[in-house]
Structures are given as structure tokens and as C-alpha cells.
Amino acid sequence: MKNLAPHNTYTGTLSPDGQTLTFTGVDLAIPGPISPTLLLVEVGASATTPPGTYTVDFTIGGTTYQSNTITVS
Numbered sequence: 674m675k676n677l678a679p680h681n682t683y684t685g686t687l688s689p690d691g692q693t694l695t696f697t698g699v700d701l702a703i704p705g706p707i708s709p710t711l712l713l714v715e716v717g718a719s720a721t722t723p724p725g726t727y728t729v730d731f732t733i734g735g736t737t738y739q740s741n742t743i744t745v746s
Contacts, residue, residue, distance in 0.1 A: 680713075681694050681699075683696050683698075683699055684696075699709065701733070712731070714729070714731075714740070716729060716743065720744045722745050723745070724745050724746050725744075725745060726742050726743065726745075727742070727743045727744075727745065728740050728741075728742060728743065
């Protein structure tokens with residue numbers, strides 16, 4: 674993958690149940706309401722994560738988007 678610099682790193686707040694990670698103050702730099710934007714998000718799995726397929730949902734404003742499938746083996 675090519676270097677997509679410049680990039681920013683943000684630290685989120687994990688909910689008590691471990692199911693929601695919230696970021697605030699993130700400027701997505703989307704130039705218009707229907708402009709495509711690429712977001713790269715790094716996720717990891719602990720050694721105790723059960724093998725299987727997973728997805729991550731992203732909510733931006735009032736719209737939820739689902740990630741590609743993530744396979745843990």
C-alpha cells in the first residue's frame with residue numbers, strides 16, 4: 674500500500690462493555706456532502722479472541738457504515 678501521508682492518530686474512549694470506541698474532534702476533511710473519502714483504521718485482536726469473521730461498524734453523523742470482513746484465525 675502506498676504511503677498516504679500526512680496522517681493523524683487519534684485515541685478513542687472505549688465504552689464499559691468494550692463494544693463502542695468513540696472519537697471526538699476528528700476532522701474528516703470531507704470537501705462536500707457526497708464526496709468520497711478513504712478512512713484507514715487499524716484494528717487488532719487479542720490472543721484470546723475466538724477465531725471467526727468480524728466486522729466493524731462506523732457511525733459518522735447519523736449514518737452507519739460497515740467495514741470489510743475481518744478474519745481472526
